[in-house]
Every structure is written in C-alpha cells, then in structure tokens.
Amino acid sequence: MSRLPGLDLLRAIAIVWVMFFHAARLGSPWPPMSQFGWMGVDLFFALSGYLIGWQALRPLSQGRRLSFGDFYLRRAFRVLPAFWVVLALYLWWPEFREKPGLQPAWQFLSFSVNLLIDYGNNKAFSHAWSLCVEEHFYLVFPLLALWLTRKPALWKAAVLVAVLVGGGMALRAWAWQLSLPDGANAWVENVYYPTWMRLDGLVFGVALAAIRAYRPRTWEAMMRRSGLLALFGLIGVGAAIAVSRDRLGLQASVWAFPLVSLGMALLVAAGAAEQRWTGRLRVPGAAWLAAASFSLYLTHKASFALLERAHGATLEANGPLALAAYAAAALLGGALLYYSVERPFLRLRERLVQQRAQAADTAGATATI
Known part of the structure; x- marks a missing residue:
C-alpha cells in the first residue's frame, strides 16, 4: 500500500501526542496535550488494524491465497x-533507562511483558506494552481472517466486533473492581496493559479494512463523505476526552477506549480517502515523523532521560527551551535508530519479498510447463 499524506499526518500526530504524554513529568508547558497523550497509542492501533487488515483481507476478498x-x-x-537493538541498550546500558527497574529480558523477547509486568517496580521500557499488543495481533489475525473469510458473512463480522468490544468493556469493569484497592499501578497492570483489554482500536481498524475489501460500494460512499467522517471522528475523540477526566475511574476504564478507538478509526477512514482533501492534506515534516514513528516510539523515553540527567536542572527553569531541547533529543535518538537500523532492514525486507515472489513465479512457470 502506497503511503498517503492523510495517514502519514495521523501517524505523525500519534507519535507527537505520545511523546507529549511521556514528557509530562519533565514539566510540559501544555498539560492538555500531555494529559490525554495516551490516546496517541489508540490512534496507532486503529492505523495498524486498518493497514494490516487490508494487507490480509485484500487478497482473500479477491479469491487469492x-x-x-x-x-x-x-x-x-x-x-x-x-x-x-533498543532492548539491548536497556539491558546492557543502565543509564539508558528512564527508570531503574526493568522486567526480565525473556518477557520482552516473548512479548509477554504487558501481561506480567510489575509496574510499581519496573517502569523502564514499559512502553513496550503496546508493541506486545501489536505482536499478538500480528500472530492471530491472519489465521482468524482466513477462517472468517472461507464463508464471509456480515453477521459474522458484526458478532465478532460486538464480542471483542463488548467483552473488553466487561473485562475492564471487572478488572477495575479488582484493582481499586491497590491503586494506579494495579490499574495499569490489570486494566490498561493486557492485550484483551486493548483490542478496540485494532478491531475498528480491521472493520474498516473489511468494508473496503468486501463492501467496495459502501467504502466508496464513505470516501465521498470523508469530511463528515473526520468530523464524527473528532467528536468521538472529544467524547473520550470528556469521560477521561478521571482517567483511573470506572467510567473512563469502561467507555474511553471504545469511544476513542471509534473516533480514531473514523479519522483513519477520512485519511484513507485518496481523492479527497482529508487524504491529501500535507503538513511539512509529517511524512518523516510518520516514517520514523516506530524508532521514535522505541527511543523517546530514553532520550528524555539521558538529557534530563545531563541538563535537567538547567532546563527546568526555562519551559520553552526545555520543550525544544527534549524534542530535539527525541528526534535525534529516533533518527539514529531509524537510519542505522530500521530503514536498512526495511530495504532488506523488500529485496527478500521480491526474491520470494520471483521464486514463486519461476516455480509456477516450471509447473505449468
């Protein structure tokens, strides 16, 4: 799938919003941006659900393998x-960590840290929780898609969405009751991090991909109304903000995630409208932030920590200077990882995929002969 300016802009907004959230303890001068920056992860989930969902469902909807x-x-x-690479830095260079405590390496390597974390004592690299959710999604979704599309039916998709979203709401309400006596750390461990609690954005994103793949006329009608999709998406995000004033409360725990995820999914749909202004909107720097967003996500907390230890006392007295310095540190750390590791391996990936495609074509031609 070629890159779209609208989706790049959303990805850029997501990573900037997340970085503001994690910069709150550094004295961010815009508390509203910091307070609700956790929603940037839900935007990432909605984007991932749509893009990965389309990659898997497109060939299946066309009868291909x-x-x-x-x-x-x-x-x-x-x-x-x-x-x-980032995990190795966390393990072997303690000064790289934003907090001293770190979960065992095997939990990161097995992508189980979001299920097993002792958040009260081991906050370093805790933002890897969202990567665990993504990896679980990557593992299960293609198999689920293959099973559901053998005999595709609208009712199957509707039931699955209702079960996953409604089940998540019920589970969070139950986990909230269990976590209440133990405070914020227990809430993070039991309500916020587990994969089964955070499927809303992925589910709504995949639903968009399914509409595009199996209901193309409906998708085209949606694309013609991308401005309305964007408006309703913003309303959904606003509603999630309204119910999240007490982020650890029952109302926020149950309702905020589906509301923000639905709003973000509508914004993703608007951004995917290739022929409309919502999909063609370009903002300088957004394409680079989108391309490097994964590297930025992995490194930004450590970049903040390294700068804080070196010059935190000096920067504390000057808010605008601190904002610029911490932003520069995050961008530098992300750029180093992106250009030295992420991009070279992405290029290698494309060569390997092309080689596999050529080998498959050759094998098919040989079999035909």
Whole structure:
C-alpha cells in the first residue's frame, strides 16, 4: 500500500501526542496535550488494524491465497531489528533507562511483558506494552481472517466486533473492581496493559479494512463523505476526552477506549480517502515523523532521560527551551535508530519479498510447463 499524506499526518500526530504524554513529568508547558497523550497509542492501533487488515483481507476478498510467509517476514523485519537493538541498550546500558527497574529480558523477547509486568517496580521500557499488543495481533489475525473469510458473512463480522468490544468493556469493569484497592499501578497492570483489554482500536481498524475489501460500494460512499467522517471522528475523540477526566475511574476504564478507538478509526477512514482533501492534506515534516514513528516510539523515553540527567536542572527553569531541547533529543535518538537500523532492514525486507515472489513465479512457470 502506497503511503498517503492523510495517514502519514495521523501517524505523525500519534507519535507527537505520545511523546507529549511521556514528557509530562519533565514539566510540559501544555498539560492538555500531555494529559490525554495516551490516546496517541489508540490512534496507532486503529492505523495498524486498518493497514494490516487490508494487507490480509485484500487478497482473500479477491479469491487469492494469503501468503503467511510474506506476511510474517514483513512483520518480523519491520519490528524485530529496531526493537532488539533498543532492548539491548536497556539491558546492557543502565543509564539508558528512564527508570531503574526493568522486567526480565525473556518477557520482552516473548512479548509477554504487558501481561506480567510489575509496574510499581519496573517502569523502564514499559512502553513496550503496546508493541506486545501489536505482536499478538500480528500472530492471530491472519489465521482468524482466513477462517472468517472461507464463508464471509456480515453477521459474522458484526458478532465478532460486538464480542471483542463488548467483552473488553466487561473485562475492564471487572478488572477495575479488582484493582481499586491497590491503586494506579494495579490499574495499569490489570486494566490498561493486557492485550484483551486493548483490542478496540485494532478491531475498528480491521472493520474498516473489511468494508473496503468486501463492501467496495459502501467504502466508496464513505470516501465521498470523508469530511463528515473526520468530523464524527473528532467528536468521538472529544467524547473520550470528556469521560477521561478521571482517567483511573470506572467510567473512563469502561467507555474511553471504545469511544476513542471509534473516533480514531473514523479519522483513519477520512485519511484513507485518496481523492479527497482529508487524504491529501500535507503538513511539512509529517511524512518523516510518520516514517520514523516506530524508532521514535522505541527511543523517546530514553532520550528524555539521558538529557534530563545531563541538563535537567538547567532546563527546568526555562519551559520553552526545555520543550525544544527534549524534542530535539527525541528526534535525534529516533533518527539514529531509524537510519542505522530500521530503514536498512526495511530495504532488506523488500529485496527478500521480491526474491520470494520471483521464486514463486519461476516455480509456477516450471509447473505449468
């Protein structure tokens, strides 16, 4: 799928918003941006659900075979090299950590840290929780898509969405009750991090991809009304903000995630409208931020920590200077990882995929002869 300016802009907004959220403890001069920056992750989930969903559902909707080898090769080369490099830095260079405590390496390597974390004592690299959710999605979704599309039916998709979203709401309400006596750390461990609690954005994103693949006329009608989609998306995000004033409360725990995820999915749909202004909107720098967003996500907390230890006392007295300095540190750290690790492996991935395609074509031609 070629890059779209509208989706790049959303990805750029997501990473900037997340970085503001994690910069809150540094004295961010815009508390509203910091307070609700956790929603940037839900935007990432909605984008991932749509883009990965389209990659898997497009060939299936056309009666073609889904290549599991290509799918998992693409995901592995997209995620693992940069992740392993940053994990090695966290493990072998304690000064790199934003907090002293770190979960065991095997939990990061097995992508189980979001299920097992002791958040009260081990906050370093805790933002890897969202990567665990993504990896679980990558592992399960192609198999689920293959099963559901053998005999595709609208009712199956509707039931699955209702079960996953409604089930998540019920589970969060139950986990909130269990976590209440133990405070914020227990809430993070039981309500915020587990994969089964955070499927809303991925589900709504995949729903968009399914509409595009199996209901093309409906999708075209949606694209013609991309401005309305953007408006309703903003209303959904606004509603999520309204119910999230008490972020750890029951109302926010149950309702905020589906509301923000639905709003973000509508914004993704608007950004995917290639022929409309919502899909063609270009902002200087957004394309680079989108391309480097994964590297920025992996490194930004450590970049903040390194700068804070070196010059935090000096920067604390000057808010605008601190904002510029911490932003520069995050961009520098992300750029180093992106250009030295992530991009070279993405290029290698494309060569390997092309080689696999050529080998398959050759094998098919030989079999025909």
